[in-house]
Amino acid sequence: MAHEVLLWHRDGQRVWRTPAGGGLTLALAPGQSLDAALSAALGPVWLLHDGGHLFGQSGLIQVQALEERHPTGGGGWSRDLPPPLPGTRPWQQPGWPDRATRLADHLLRGAGRERQGPLRLHFASDLTATHALETDQGPAWLKVSGTGQEARLTTHLAARHPGLLPPLLGADPGQGALLSADGGPLLDGVADLGAWTGALARLGTFQRVADPAALAALGAPALPLAQTVARVDALLGDAAVLRGWGVDPAVAETLAAARPRIRAAYADLQTHGLPDQPAHGDAHPRNALHSVAHGAVWFDWSEAASAAHPFMDAGWFLAFALHPGRAGLPVWQASGAADRLAAAYLHALGAPEATPLLWRALPLALLHRAAVYDETFRCWQGTVPGVRPNYVPYYLRLAAQSLGRLKAGTT
Known part of the structure; x- marks a missing residue:
């Protein structure tokens, strides 16, 4: 498939125009990555915007040359610049x-x-x-x-x-x-179960001791459990919104039928009484690192909350790690790994008695994430027309697949 490419000079002030006055054309071989195709055709370049390539679209790809070299086929550098991309980010x-x-x-x-x-x-x-x-x-x-x-x-x-x-x-x-x-390799590639329990222990300790008022003053939102329950129930009951997100009708039907069970499971969390506490907001094993020098550390605090039910973090971590597609992660070679992860987290949080509730909370954490992203991105507009982060259908699908945990309360 051919893609139109706008090549910027390394000075960022000129673009390459063919003899006909247009941009360049790039053909991708089957299975070839965009980066590989750009490098092969143009040499070292910096990708500024992929034109929606990541989403299967074929908009204008914009790159900046990193060396002083000319494309083949004739043409030259021009100050006839295109209009700025609407909503463009600095990078x-x-x-x-x-x-x-x-x-x-x-x-x-x-x-x-x-x-x-x-x-x-x-x-x-x-x-x-x-x-x-x-x-x-x-x-x-x-x-x-x-x-x-x-x-x-x-x-x-x-x-x-x-x-x-x-x-x-x-x-x-x-x-x-x-x-x-650098904090070391991503946690999901680490075989040592101690690295994983260390990450969850640090997460639980952070939730228990962090200062919610200080985080709120820095802009971290509060996502209390009562608000989550209302938002999740409203989302699952809004067929038009779910259709707008492109949610599979079977997934929407499954979740709609489960609304009473979902409300009851959230109520059990409320009855148990763990308070809303500071949260990482996207606590999965690819947002944690491990090294001998630093142990397990957490990065990407862009979604941190000043208050949320702690199982919304831990439930997402466990749901991510236990997905059937990740059954081959090296950590699962350890005996009883899942139960040991939960125990390490709950011990650090100071709630060892809540093990059954934590396992039941996995689908609730996924639904929480869907509701948060619906709030964030329902009316969001980016630089690729008609495209927004499609997290909501992803989390709803995972939640529908894990509804069996609402009864089990075990691994």
Whole structure:
């Protein structure tokens, strides 16, 4: 399939025009990644915007050259620039590679480090951009988002909860920027069960001791259980909204029929009496890292809440890890791993008696996430027309598949 590509000069002020005045055309071979095709055709480039390629669309792909070289086929650099992409984020604009490099160097200087080699774009979307870099004291990561909230929250958490996060090297909330030292491999690739129990113990301890008022003052929302119950029930009962999200009709029907059981399970959590507490907000094993130097640490605090039922974090962690598609994770080679994970978490939280409730909470945590994302993205508009983060159908499908836990209360 052919894609139209707009190539920006490395100065970010000119674009390549063919003799006919248009952009370039890129053909992707079957199974070839966009990055590989761009590199093969144009040499080293920085992807600014994929034109919706990630979502199966074929909009204009915009890249910036990283070297002084010319595409084949004739043409030249032109100041006949296209109109700006509506709603474009800073990291999607020409000139971003140099701007991001200057930002990283500024934060590194404050940490007493020096960059070695160029920044590399790890992943970018309308929500965030993450960059990898090497320093004279080891790898680091630069994350930039559209607001400064995550930078403020992470700065606070790094100061108040030593060991909970990867080492924070610097932050610039005004530019939505965080620079962190590498914290090791993602937890889901780690075989050592102790790394997993350590991650859940740190999560439970954070929930128990963190200051909700301080988090709220920094912009972390409150998502109390009573509010979750109402939002989930309203979402499951709104057929028009579910259709708008493209939820499978069978999933919608299954969840609608289960509404009384779901309300009863939430009521059991309320009766048990665990209070709403600070939450990570997206606590799954790919948002945790492990290394010998730092142990288990948590990153990506962009969805942190000042108050939520603690099982909305832990339930999502366990639901993610226990998905049938992850049965091959190396940690499951350990005997009784799932029960030991739950025990480690509940011990740190100070609620060892709540084991059956935790296992019943897995579908409730998934429904909580669906309701939160519906609130966030129902009317959201990004840079790809008609596309919004499609989390709601994903979590509702997982919740429907796990409804059997509402009766079992066991692994």
